[in-house]
Amino acid sequence: MRTIGVAMNGVTGRMGYRQHLVRSVLAINEQGGLALSDGTRVRLEPILVGRNEAKLAGVAARHGLTDYTTDLEAALERADVYFDAQVTQARVKAVLTAIDAGKHVYAEKPTAESVEEAVALARAATARGVKNGVVQDKLFLPGLLKLKRLIDGGFFGRILSVRGEFGYWVFEGDWQEAQRPSWNYRAEDGGGIILDMFPHWHYVLENLFGRIKSVYAKGVTHIPTRHDEQGNAYPATADDAAYGIFELEGGVIAQINSSWAVRVNRDELVEFQVDGTHGSAVAGLRTCRIQHRATTPKPVWNPDLPATARFRDGWQEVPDNAEFDNGFKIQWELFLRHVLEDAPFPYDFAAGARGVQLAELGLRSSAEGRRMAVESL
Numbered sequence: 001m002r003t004i005g006v007a008m009n010g011v012t013g014r015m016g017y018r019q020h021l022v023r024s025v026l027a028i029n030e031q032g033g034l035a036l037s038d039g040t041r042v043r044l045e046p047i048l049v050g051r052n053e054a055k056l057a058g059v060a061a062r063h064g065l066t067d068y069t070t071d072l073e074a075a076l077e078r079a080d081v082y083f084d085a086q087v088t089q090a091r092v093k094a095v096l097t098a099i100d101a102g103k104h105v106y107a108e109k110p111t112a113e114s115v116e117e118a119v120a121l122a123r124a125a126t127a128r129g130v131k132n133g134v135v136q137d138k139l140f141l142p143g144l145l146k147l148k149r150l151i152d153g154g155f156f157g158r159i160l161s162v163r164g165e166f167g168y169w170v171f172e173g174d175w176q177e178a179q180r181p182s183w184n185y186r187a188e189d190g191g192g193i194i195l196d197m198f199p200h201w202h203y204v205l206e207n208l209f210g211r212i213k214s215v216y217a218k219g220v221t222h223i224p225t226r227h228d229e230q231g232n233a234y235p236a237t238a239d240d241a242a243y244g245i246f247e248l249e250g251g252v253i254a255q256i257n258s259s260w261a262v263r264v265n266r267d268e269l270v271e272f273q274v275d276g277t278h279g280s281a282v283a284g285l286r287t288c289r290i291q292h293r294a295t296t297p298k299p300v301w302n303p304d305l306p307a308t309a310r311f312r313d314g315w316q317e318v319p320d321n322a323e324f325d326n327g328f329k330i331q332w333e334l335f336l337r338h339v340l341e342d343a344p345f346p347y348d349f350a351a352g353a354r355g356v357q358l359a360e361l362g363l364r365s366s367a368e369g370r371r372m373a374v375e376s377l
């Protein structure tokens, strides 16, 4: 049994605490550590880093941890790996400090607020010779793993289009508390749904369907005033909905709506419908339903008659055929194997920068009202 130190910044936040500390790092230890290919097991020693010592002490106490500090550089001295799930705006400075200290770096998306900074991070990590990775959790969701299985098995024939629907109602914070942090709704604090979600759509589309050639997006602020954690009204300066069209290499057209101002009339909070010449699928976070060309009904347009066919009944559930672990944990294990035994890990800072590039082009497309080509970085 070996031990490695993992400095974790942002563990008092939603993602840092629940998905990364509890569901990934501590869960890996609970299963007896990470098993390497030579049979050794590796235990992770979390070093909690943050701005507020009392909050860190609270998190540490809840999980029987003892190592926490507000001093990033001191934490890095004891760490092999640095992980960052801070608010996006705080990421670049802290990650660069970790790279300078020669630590391997793993970070939430987006890796930066601009392409320039995201590329600088990727270059700095390469120059310093440290392993680097960005969170691309959606790829490891059961629903998307089933979708990948369908693609690899040739189920679709020629894929024509992808339509994605993401979102839910985020309360304004006055008569009901908002369920997301207020910085997400302020552009000056690194918020906005395009910067938040387009990096996800980037790796989902590129890993499953092909390189993105162009983007057209319309970002909107539907709810102009929200109330923050203290109950104070503030102007929402960031986009809270984005309507995007992406043209992919090979001719697939993807259209994805992202919104925090939509009420859910779907089975899941995100769903992708994929239509191909031989079959179609609708994948969510966990489930995936399909309809083959041979079982496709023949609807005839006639508004004079009530619809009698129950269209949703004509779809079939894709079986699990496997046990699905938490997606964040799967990716942590892949990254740690990359660090410890040089296993392949394609989700690096260069991939992170391409995600930021798509967000930046989406924002420009919206501001200028035109389609933007996505050039190779």
Ligand SMILES: NC(=O)c1ccc[n+]([C@@H]2O[C@H](COP(=O)([O-])OP(=O)(O)OC[C@H]3O[C@@H](n4cnc5c(N)ncnc54)[C@H](O)[C@@H]3O)[C@@H](O)[C@H]2O)c1
Pocket (backbone or CB within 6 Å): 009, 010, 011, 012, 013, 014, 015, 016, 050, 051, 085, 086, 087, 088, 090, 108, 109, 110, 135, 137, 181, 196
């Ligand atoms: N992979 C995903 O599915 C996913 C989902 C949500 C958020 N995220 C990303 O994770 C990051 C954190 O998001 P979150 O929703 O957990 O946010 P959060 O507000 O809940 O947590 C933010 C964390 O950053 C810390 N922080 C450091 N500097 C700060 C500052 N100046 N102001 C405020 N907080 C500061 C906070 O203390 C806290 O620990 C973001 O970059 C976001 O894009 C990823």
